[in-house]
Amino acid sequence: MDKIIGFIGSGNMGSAMVGGIVKADLTKPENVFVASRNKNTLAHLKEEYKINAVKDNKSLAGCVDILILAVKPNGYKEVIEEIKNDCKENCVIVSIAAGISIEAIEEMFDKPIHLIRTMPNTPAFVGEAMSALCPNSLVTEKEIEEVKLIFNSFGRCEVVSESLIDAVIGVSGSSPAYVYMFIEALADAAVMGGMKREQAYQFAAQAVYGSAKMVLETGIHPGILKDNVCSPAGTTIEAVRELERQGFRSAIIEASKACMDKSKEMTKKGKGDGK
Numbered sequence: 001m002d003k004i005i006g007f008i009g010s011g012n013m014g015s016a017m018v019g020g021i022v023k024a025d026l027t028k029p030e031n032v033f034v035a036s037r038n039k040n041t042l043a044h045l046k047e048e049y050k051i052n053a054v055k056d057n058k059s060l061a062g063c064v065d066i067l068i069l070a071v072k073p074n075g076y077k078e079v080i081e082e083i084k085n086d087c088k089e090n091c092v093i094v095s096i097a098a099g100i101s102i103e104a105i106e107e108m109f110d111k112p113i114h115l116i117r118t119m120p121n122t123p124a125f126v127g128e129a130m131s132a133l134c135p136n137s138l139v140t141e142k143e144i145e146e147v148k149l150i151f152n153s154f155g156r157c158e159v160v161s162e163s164l165i166d167a168v169i170g171v172s173g174s175s176p177a178y179v180y181m182f183i184e185a186l187a188d189a190a191v192m193g194g195m196k197r198e199q200a201y202q203f204a205a206q207a208v209y210g211s212a213k214m215v216l217e218t219g220i221h222p223g224i225l226k227d228n229v230c231s232p233a234g235t236t237i238e239a240v241r242e243l244e245r246q247g248f249r250s251a252i253i254e255a256s257k258a259c260m261d262k263s264k265e266m267t268k269k270g271k272g273d274g275k
């Protein structure tokens with residue numbers, strides 16, 4: 001890809017996406033520009049991936065074709081105010097923020113912009129993100145394809161309606177956190193059973209990875225895959241019974257609902273301020 005890609009912000013998500021893009025060889029590292037308040041993570045990205053570290057947001061905005069805003073939602077207003085008159089003509093703006101609508105970002109720019117609201121997740125770092133893309137009405141098919149190339153370089157992506165974005169945050173944007181908790185808990189139990197901790201993480205994570213791959217590659221309903229593990233009068237059905245008794249599925253549904261509700265609440269406030 002020959003477009004110049006820029007990031008403002010080099011935190012969890014910015015770093016994961018930059019790492020994902022460079023590791024996937026989507027473009028030459030010299031086509032990737034990053035500006036950030038955090039000079040340590042910025043220096044690390046430059047050192048590790050040979051991308052261009054830019055001193056300030058305004059200079060970065062002036063030289064990139066696709067600009068990814070990777071700052072916290074409550075930093076959007078300030079950053080956009082700073083760069084809105086410096087962006088290249090026909091630059092595509094990509095938001096990755098939770099809780100800020102397309103309309104709110106358009107208002108912050110206060111002029112017509114080509115904007116794609118997205119929701120990636122941190123597994124971008126290892127090329128396994130799941131991302132949703134919501135383009136505004138000015139974005140062309142060609143621009144969507146270009147941004148899809150970027151998001152596909154570090155995982156999978158789908159274009160969805162903005163009305164689905166809260167659901168996306170619950171199911172894939174935030175869910176890696178709950179999956180890590182699940183892995184941690186599985187490993188704790190294995191440690192209880194006498195396994196060394198590092199080995200326990202390996203067993204737990206590979207079990208989750210393999211199970212996810214089964215769902216994706218076989219297309220078989222997760223309930224049937226679960227049933228296939230449960231031998232009559234065996235060990236697994238005992239675990240399933242206990243999980244049901246403890247409200248496991250309900251806990252996940254309620255957690256994801258809390259996540260969606262928070263996203264809606266942030267969006268209503270309109271400025272990405274979660275407080």
Ligand SMILES: NC(=O)C1=CN([C@@H]2O[C@H](COP(=O)(O)OP(=O)(O)OC[C@H]3O[C@@H](n4cnc5c(N)ncnc54)[C@H](O)[C@@H]3O)[C@@H](O)[C@H]2O)C=CC1
Nearest residue numbers: 009010011012013036037038070071072073096097098120
């Ligand atoms: N962490 C996650 O798993 C996910 C986060 N997101 C979204 O990604 C965005 C970033 O989140 P994180 O990476 O977790 O946050 P973070 O706090 O780790 O990173 C934010 C980065 O922006 C920089 N920054 C802050 N203000 C700046 C400014 N005015 N100019 C230049 N750089 C500035 C910080 O120094 C830092 O490098 C948020 O909008 C969040 O909603 C989306 C999906 C997943």
Ligand SMILES: O=C(O)[C@@H]1CCC=N1
Nearest residue numbers: 097098169173174175
């Ligand atoms: O916790 C958050 O607000 C961000 C958005 C999705 C994942 N992390």
